[in-house]
Amino acid sequence: MGMRLEIKRKLFARSDRVKCVDFHPTEPWLLASLYNGNVYIWNYETQALVKTFEVTDVPVRAAKFIARKNWLITGSDDMQIRVFNYNTHEKVTTFEAHPDYIRCIAVHPTQPFVLTGSDDMTVKLWDWEKGWKNIQIFEGHTHYVMNINFNPKDSNTFASACLDRTIKVWSLGSAVANFTLEGHEKGVNWVEYYHGGEKPYLVSAADDKLVKIWDYQNKTCVQTLEGHTQNAAFACFHPGLPIIISGSEDGTVKIWHSNTYRLENTLNYGLERAWTIAYQKGNNNVAFGYDEGAVCVKLGREEPAVSMDNSGKIIWAKHNEIQTANIKAGHDDNIKDGDRLPLPVKDLGSCEIYPQTLQHSPNGRFVVVCGDGEYIIYTALAWRNKGFGNGLEFVWALDSNEYAVRESTTKIKLYKNFKERPNSLKLNFTAEGIYGGTLLGVKSSSFLNLYDWETCSVVRRIDVIPKSVHWSDIGDLVTIACEDTFYVLRFNRQAYTQFIESGGEVSDEGVEQAFEFVTEISESIKTGTWVGDCFIYTNAVNRLNYLVGAQTFTISHFDTNMYLLGYIPKDNRIYLADKDVNVYSYALSLTVIEYQTAILRNDLETAEQLLPTVPAEQRNRIARFLESQDLKELALEVSTDIEHKFELAVQLNKLDVAVEIAREADTEAKWKTVGDSALSDWKFSLAEECLKKAKDLSGLLLLYTSSGNAKGIRELAESAATDGKNNVAFACYLQLGQVEDCIEILIKTDRIPEAAMFARTYLPSQVSKIVKLWKENLEKQNKKKAAEALADPADYENLFPDFKHALIAEELSKKTRNISIPATSYAEYKDSLDQDIIAEIKEKYPDGVLPSNLSPLHNRLVNSIAAKKNVNGDMDDEVSVDDDRDNMSLLSMEVNTTGTGSVRGDVDFDDAASFATSEHERPGENLVSEEKEMEELVQS
Template identity: 60%
Template sequence: MLLDVNRKLFARSDRVKGIDFHPTEPWLLTGLYNGTVNIYNHETGALVKTFEVAEVPVRCVRFIPRKNWFVAGSDDFQLRVFNYNTHEKVAAFEAHPDYIRCLTVHPSASIVLTGSDDMTIKAWDWDKQWRCIQTYEGHTHYIMNIAVNPKDSNTFASACLDRTVKMWSLGAPSANFTMEAHDKGVNYVEFYPGADKPYLVTASDDKTVKIWDYLSKSCVQTLESHTNNVLFAVFHPNLPLIVSGGEDGTVKLWNSGTYRLENTLSYALERAWCIAVRKNANEVAVGYDEGVVVVKLGRDEPTFSMDPSGKLIYTRTNEVLSGNIQTIADADITDGNRIPLAIKEIGTTEIFATSLSHSPNGRFVTVVGDGEYIVYTALAWRNKAFGNGSSFAWAGDSNTYAVLEGRTKVRVYKNFRERPGAPMKGAGSWSLEGLHGGTLLGGRGSGFVVFWDWETGEVVRRIDVDAKDIHWSGSGELVALCAEDSYYVLRFDRDAYNTKLDEGVDASDEGVEEAFEIVAEIPEQVKTAKWIGDCFIYTLASNRLNYFVGSESYTITPFDQPLYLLGYIPAHNRVYLADKDLSVYSYALSLSLVEYQTAVLRGDMDSAAEILPTIPKEQRNRVASFLEGRGLKELALEVTTDLDQKFDLSLQLDDLDAAVEIARQVPELEAEPKWKAIGDRALATWRFDLARESFEKAGDLSALMLLLLSIGDKDGLAKLAVSAEQKGQNNLAFASLLQLGNPAACVELLIKTERTPEAAMFARTYIPDKVPEAVSAWRSDLQGKNKGKIAAAIASPDENVELFEEGWKDSVHRLETAELQHPPLPINGE
């Protein structure tokens, strides 16, 4: 089985005896021989939390995510429970009179099962204050491991050093049955997670791993390769693998279908003690004498293919399942909602699929994996052809395909027979990583892509780009080369290629340069993609659905989880996607919208005008945004149905009457910024009456004052002063009154707003008749602040010189502070 093995976390620590993945957080829980419990972020490698649990070894740990807890069993006989968010110790009690060797958390009930060196298993219910609700007796040695049956959560199995595996029911103290499993002690037992096989896997000190049918109580297979005690063995939940490890320091990967040893991993951390498998990803964590390692096996992406009619085929381990998206009623579909899809099993495949691909006409499906390929009929799922090959590519006619054997040998088949004649030229001299079908056969290597003509085998063009995928459009004119951080769209010109060949150009090595011209380079990381006509639809690593048309890309929607593109159904006008569990989602994308955009980009406005009426109304705003981006604002204004967009376009086009109509239709609170924008634009276009109306409705008194001063409207300025005072905009009211030449009203305003020192100074300068009134108000103000002596000094400065100076300084300070807050306005041009 050709699986990539990538190490994600490597952390040295004291001996790791227990380990567990959190189901939703990126956390790994480890219990150490020194009594510590650590939580790592297995994505970043950081140590997130540390708990000093005991002074003796912690042999087993498990998350209880529904309670935000973890539970730990240790050699001081104590079972301890901690809240991993608050670090609070929730419970601690003596669970057994000997070492607690293993524990497991029931998947649905509020029960923790513990196994001990006292040869018993106990069930503890946290909803009943951690009371022991059952004790299970029958083993005659240390209990090493407990596993709950995923097919029947009322039963569980236990592994013991007495060489047996026992099956129990939660409510009964004695075992349902016992299997004499190994010649020496049994260290581990685990159930097969699928529904199709009643299997157990066991690991033993006799250096073997065994697979059992627990219904017939018979041994199905014995796996022999370890050179020392085997301490764990588990079925992988997503891959057809059994993972085992032990005191020889190795972790072995076995094919759970053929029971063949596929790989042996060694990280030089001494003995391997424990294992955890992350159920929603292909990640495995192993605890060693000297630390912990997390590895990712294969890839998380699902293996699927959808033909043009909407028939979806995907694999789950060796099962092949099918669903038909064409049958989904469009009325029931909402953007972003999961679509209920009827799924049926149509067969199995002999190899573990790493890729699936429909033929262009949808009649055949190719499965590639384990260095082999098999071509099946899509309907009956019958084997049509098979052979050795690490990569497979269909030509455009569904009768021709190519297979890559090893890295250098490319075989071409027609009507399921190898085609005689010259092979693809130069293929033997290049190390290829994969083949890609389409108008031309594409070969992808490290740092280059080469295109061959299907019929002649000639090199059409070799391009130096480090691509990871190649996608041809249905028309055969456009091709997308997807690199790590960007993608390139090229146009294939067959006429130019043929012309150069007719001129005698030697195309043996690099091909013909004129065969391709670059259309666009888009700096986006493509994950999955499809061409719909000349529209390139794709998903991004940043969880967005985009499409490319012409020379630009546009976003259809973001989403909050990784989704993979299945395809497009023109009859539904929808794009269909799936998550890694093949739950299906969809988003609307009108094909007429894409055709319209293509026509506009071609400059064919007559065709665009014919297509426009066919575009659904809910897509019109997207059309308007596209037109606005192309500078066609008049057309965008005609198309859009969004009032905000229509308003913005009206302002940009100086169609202020249309903008006014829109502002009058929206609620008052939303209208204020629109009226302000209209007023600013009206000033720029010399429409003073409209500007005045707009500023009044927007309540923008500052702009209105400047306008009124500019046009010399004395009555308007007087009304403005009243309005400003009513709204508490006193500086504006003061400036308006001053410009009107009404200093008496200015003094009264200053007195009314408790700025009496300024009132006195202003009156002394501009209107002496108001000085007594202003000084009287000033004196009253000071008396109200318990400064009666200072007030008296102001009234009789000659008799109280020192007090007058003190009062004067206080007033000047207040005046300076006021000036800092309210700078003085120029008077009469000064």
């Protein structure tokens, strides 16, 4: 039977005639040069045209990426070589390389060299590090040079194909060809090397419609491939698959087996003549250029043919060679997650068919190899042939002596002890795939049937289209992976058996009670395996996850595709391989899985017993899991990560634990977090300690102003001023009524205009001084007109209405600013907020001058406060606030001297006009000095 080669189209882009295509080595880009003079770059993952270069108005017959320089290079019929930066579209250089059409370009894999071939019958070598100097010319062909390619095994040599019907092999540094291969009857269009080390082969395509394979050591033609009906335009060996790909002007692309030279497949995309090909090393993408566009396809599977048994023995295929390694040989107790294992590789043997899949039997004694429509069963140790046959797919039962083979879409054979069973499966639908395990799964175009291995009767029909089916070791759980979702079901064999024994009739749908739904996860699975009740898998976005119950957890992220090999319980590690069978491992403790399973089953007692057996390095994973299950108290006990413990302590409001951690770590961020939590919990002493250590001046300002802590505000003002936190310092001084310090901060921070405005409102006696500073500052900036426009109230009293009355208000404010009023008196004084103090002073003293024999302290406000409340106005004593929040301290007594009352309501003037009493109310002979009266007021 022929090779089973899956072909998936990734890009189908119509355009003008495509003469050359090339893949970018890292980006998902396909470069195409067109006959109309343009160069396109398509994203073959999104099918989007991402870049366009209008190179010239004549055909561009050659174009290549030079990815290490972020360049693309083109050769065209105007004889020019052009180099562009494909990121910026900048033209790096352009020069005339040949006196005739440029047909082909080859970029050296490591050196700064480029080869160009032309209709002038020469090949030229260019060095871009020497300013694109032509360092060698290769002459010897007698017609157009159509194609050139470097030898991947020796980049010092290259081959050229020419319409003179010959292929020449050259060495850099030598102007004469090493040798010439002759055999085609017409012009040769293409030549390429075989990539493997075992065959010294070249492949060529010519206008005689033939593809030839050459041994360049013996200089002989070893095979001729016939099948194209028009000129053969290209032919190449695929770098990873055992195939030769050829294309022709007959519009077809043919795929040949490189070992048997058998034609395996023919592709025709209806885009007329095929001209060119490109492939990607490291993956299976291949692109073709046609008259009417470009196509990109993916050939086969990138997943390696590899399998690992339960003991850690790995077997894989490298082409037809079978190799093996043992995890034990590379195991190191100190190995880190994600490190590549240094495994010694041994050759186990070879395989008669090209292996597409390898699979150990459940007991590890046998390995089945599938490929080319056949299967062969080998013994795992000696690699001896145990059985073989034709088959599209092969699957093992849970018992290693049983297996099934899908020979066609209508025929599935069952075997036991390597002998075919007489009661093979009878199907009334087309079988598109089979799956092994506890039950035999058969996929149709719209559903999955699960059959009993012994009786071949249907157990259950499930209306999904699976990509893979994974059974647990004991056979009670199954994962059915679909395109973008996977389902976990529980198989109840007892319920199925009871139904059968009770004489129940099994319909095409099977037995409903046989399965119960467990969970559905919206992820696309690549590879997976069960470990007990835990399902480990890799997904389409390159993550290694595991599922316990209905919860998924991520173990690691990958930069490339990784394939799960299995889990070895004694190592507590998961093993994976990349496409080149480099093996990596990640830790996952079995006790962790058992613990999580117990928690999900709400079996806290079992979980508590398992906890001591969980490795210390896995405790944090357990803690995160417990947190996700909203078991934060338990997570706090389990976690060993200081950061996580701190987060949990704050969430649980266990501030004593959080404070202890904050003291150990002593970071401002942690102190601030605890401080905020303490504030929310009304623990002001703790909040103050935390905010101080966090240097959270804004938080302290909020705390002190809310609690009326005058001493704290004063200390905070000094600290903020020292640290240059001018906004906080300003707010503190304003709260304290120390407006002089506020003005000093504004002047120091070069906010002189703001200082003048502030002084006009709160400290009018300082306005003249500040206006002078303002003028001087403007003059330094050569803003003389602006300086001249400023008016000083001392000189222009007419421009500042009520300025002299504001001075009286300022004097009164200074004498009363340090008197505090308890919060309990708020209702009594709150109406004073609406008073117009300036208006009342003007009414009493219209000329703005107080009588000389009166004291501004003789006002009803001061007398009433002193007489009724017996309040100590000394601001040096902190005002304490109880937890009931029923007190408020009015910390400042500054007056808004513009006539709008107190700015914050901290000063309550019942009657501003009585700040100074009249002579008939209080005879002058009864007056006492201001100092004495203030002293008596404080003492009272």
